[in-house]
Amino acid sequence: MRHRRHRWGAVLGTAALTVCAAAAPAHADSSVRDGEIRWSDATQFDDAREWAADVWYDSESGLDRVRIGAAPALVDPDLEWRDESRPDVAWVGLWRGGPGPDSVIMNTALLGDGKPFGTRGWRRMTAAHELGHALGIGHLGAGSLMAARMRVDIGGGRPTRTDRAAYHRLWG
Numbered sequence: 001m002r003h004r005r006h007r008w009g010a011v012l013g014t015a016a017l018t019v020c021a022a023a024a025p026a027h028a029d030s031s032v033r034d035g036e037i038r039w040s041d042a043t044q045f046d047d048a049r050e051w052a053a054d055v056w057y058d059s060e061s062g063l064d065r066v067r068i069g070a071a072p073a074l075v076d077p078d079l080e081w082r083d084e085s086r087p088d089v090a091w092v093g094l095w096r097g098g099p100g101p102d103s104v105i106m107n108t109a110l111l112g113d114g115k116p117f118g119t120r121g122w123r124r125m126t127a128a129h130e131l132g133h134a135l136g137i138g139h140l141g142a143g144s145l146m147a148a149r150m151r152v153d154i155g156g157g158r159p160t161r162t163d164r165a166a167y168h169r170l171w172g
Contacts, residue, residue: 030136030170031079031095031102037134038071039079045106047120048127049081055158056131056167063164065171066135077101079134085109092117093126095133104130125150125157132159137166 031037043049055061057068071077080101087109094105104127110117111126125145132146140146144162145155154160159167 029097029133029138031097031134032066032136033078035065036067036069037078037131038069038075039081040071040077040101041081043081043083043106044108045081045083045111045123045127048106048123049104051124051157052127052131055128056135061159061164063159063167065167068131079104081106083108085112092122093130095130102134104134121157128157128159132163135167136170137163140166 039049039053041049053068056063057066058064078101081104083106085108089107092107092110094103094107096103096105106123106126109115111123112118117123117126129145129150137146139148140162142149143154144160145158146163146166147154155163
């Protein structure tokens with residue numbers, strides 16, 4: 001069963017990525033259905049989306065309880081990746097739960113080539129952070145991928161020990 005009550009968004013702060021959302025208990029929100037997240041794709045940031053799926057579904061790190069992959073033809077996706085150009089907002093990425101498929105939105109106004117956060121590292125970190133929310137993980141402490149304020153140089157856009165522990169609390 002999927003629950004949807006909050007929006008999570010990666011928001012820019014000074015010299016760090018800030019993620020804004022009301023604190024929510026982990027697992028209260030997720031895009032997981034029947035032990036998997038099946039996504040559809042309409043983003044120009046395929047490298048970032050693929051990175052996020054790879055780092056959150058990694059048997060070497062013990063992150064293999066929730067399968068993550070593309071939705072097969074004729075199967076409704078659990079999660080849609082898409083782009084929006086939103087120069088009017090401060091978030092670079094946003095996970096949004098709702099009726100129908102949930103969404104990860106990548107803000108091209110900030111993540112596009114030549115834009116303030118238009119590097120491979122920021123794109124990958126943003127996608128991995130938002131997919132963490134899709135897995136039901138809320139904000140964690142400083143220095144983690146799922147921190148409310150992140151820096152691109154922490155963890156290399158991969159789940160840290162803290163992130164992995166939160167994953168295992170939810171999914172075993």
